[in-house]
Amino acid sequence: MSSTTKSISLREAQKIVLLSQKLPTQKVATDAKNVTLSAIEHLGYIQIDTISVIERAHHHTLYNRNSSYNSDHLQTLVSDKKVFEYWAHAASFLPMADYRFSLPRKHAIASGKQKHWFKRDEKLMNAVLERIKFEGPLMAKDFDKKGVKHGEWKTAPTKQALENLFMQGDLMITKRVNFHKVYDLTERVLPSTINTKTPTEEEHGEFLIKKYLRANGVGKLTEMTYLLKNMKPLVSKALEQLLLSGDIIKIHVADHEYYILPESLELLNTPLTRKKLNILSPFDNLLIQRKRTSEIFNFEYLLECYVPQQKRKFGYFTLPILWGGKLVARMDSKADRKEKILDIHQLTLEPSLKKTEAFAEALNKELKLFLKFNKCTSVRLHKTIPASFQHYFEQSYPELFV
Template sequence: MLTFTFLSKLILHGYMSLKKESLSLREAQKLVLLSQRLPTPKVVGSAQDATLSSIEHLGYVQIDTISVIERAHHHTLYNRNSRYKSAHLEELIADKKVFEYWAHAASYLPMTDYRFTLPRKQAIASGKQKHWYKRDTKLMQSVAERIKTEGPLMAKDFDKKGKKHGEWKTAPTKQALENLFMEGELMISKRVNFHKVYDLTERVLPSSLNTTTPTDDEYGKFLVKKYLRANGLGKLTEMTYLIKNTKPLVSHALENMLADGEIAQIHVGDNMYYILPESYELLNKPLTRKKLNILSPFDNLLIQRKRTSEIFGFDYLLECYVPQHKRIHGYFTLPILWDGKLVARMDSKVDRKKKVLHIHQLTLEPSLRNTETFADAFNKELQLFMEFNNCISVLLHRTVPSSFRFESESRFPHLVIQ
């Protein structure tokens, strides 16, 4: 009987029949985009199922509080599912198919991956991994007891007049809730006006869910496979990005998986990456280059800025954290993907009362050449993006370079140029 390792090596040999030891930058970009499901792929089944499939494939979708346009988690999913609705997340949480926890940041994760959050939770609970709030064990017990007795509660249900203190300027009970959440005693059962509603973990989890703690080998291999499926190519530092205490586990998993033929190594220029053998198939698939995507700053494709620079030659800084007088591109710039490249960035804000999408500045990359075709693709997506943000018109204030123009109002009837 053939062993798994031997079969893996046979499969790897099949995928490597072209003896590719390196990829061109263009091939690497294509592989990454198709792995990220960008541009927006055609989806089958219900719209909600497509949303769940996107979360399961990506592994996480980052949550962010900035709301100058539609929030980041909705924006990221909109770019993977053309039929996406913001209600999908609420429904998937209610159906216990998605939950909130920490990836590299606060995120929505697929419930099927729940057990792989346990190593972090146990490390925090045992004190092996630090959390940003100090533990007040007595207060944590009191808070947990109230939720056990009264049912799901929000932070505002505790100490409405309590003083905020500490470097985080949060109420003690809020800190207790977050500690219990990070340690795994509590989960977020839903959100109300974006406020977290906390409940006991056992009341949130599906009864049939596997809640066994993975071994170190299982956890390391999980992190490798999850990253490579969603991103196509990856380095050790990328797979462990902001995930504390995982580098030794992932490094060990990479060594074993490479020896067993479960992964391969590939060079892109001077950089060496790991790749799943089956990912080579993506190089034979077409990449839709006509479709344009306006991306969130927190999109999974972009979240590691060094990687984005190395693979796409796109240096990106979210300038909302930069003093106004030092900003170059604007407060909340959205990278624009077209023709398989990151070709522009758009500083945007929604006026929700007037339902106007303001583009304060649209900046084209110097490498962008075919601006007329780009303008057509941009206009087509802009209409959809406007609807996604519940707007009825778009006001463009400035373009860089200033010579870039939308020449015909009849071609762009919804776009008002100042």
């Protein structure tokens, strides 16, 4: 280890990461919608997911950053042209202020340097583009021919054309109707004041690094380029330049070497709220890189909805629970919206969790808010591990349970 390389403890690294992620949730006194926008701008992206076992991931992630979050915020911010949909490591909501940094990917797809998963049909793409040009915003179903079936796992050719046009930047999404995308010409969606100058490779690399480190505290090259095709050489070069300039530094945490912004070390002087509990989405920015979650929080996590039922250990849609600066439990849940009951199929405590009474009190407090967020009024608890916790929890807080 170099004598000039700073070393911090794993506990200190966890604190920096959580504060950088705006966790645990802080109460806000300012306009709630602006707090949501600020969270998106700080985190850099909010992943969109279609699973609606509980409230969808993009709402869930923002709920954990804004105590006054409302699910209408996202659509309003899209309508106000403060946020737009595109691709980060996955489909996401992105800050409009960062629009120009989506251009390198769009240009690469348009030129054929980067492949999209749908086959390109230039003639059909042009026809789709012309219809939107003259008719205005349209959804994929507006192109469907009645009676034509494409098969359970097939995507209609016009939908493929729309997505290719979207990914290469000719179209943007103006809103969603019942979660269906509404497409329009990019020139009609973009604010007139937005910077549309394509960044240089140096600018792009620096942006990716600084954006990642502000949102995540510490990071490695592999983490900064997670699922970003062909970006490692560009980001690696930018890292060298930023190290030379002192804009970033290296630190050691246990057996791992990370990059960090020097000012992020000042977060060690900021108190971390340890009483507040957060029930997290599987797609939360804190958790999305599972290897990183394991290394920093010693928490092995797998979303088991993609695992055959007989092989599941924790449940179909397990939500990690953050408390006391640690990931201490997992809750397999489903919102029964008709009965307004949140089913907790299995609540599993980590073996390291010792203060179960204080944990139960914190979970009870958060569950009351989580129920409201999911439009439920009570909890149906099926199973806990250890089993002894179920009776204790239900008896301690009977007002929550049916």
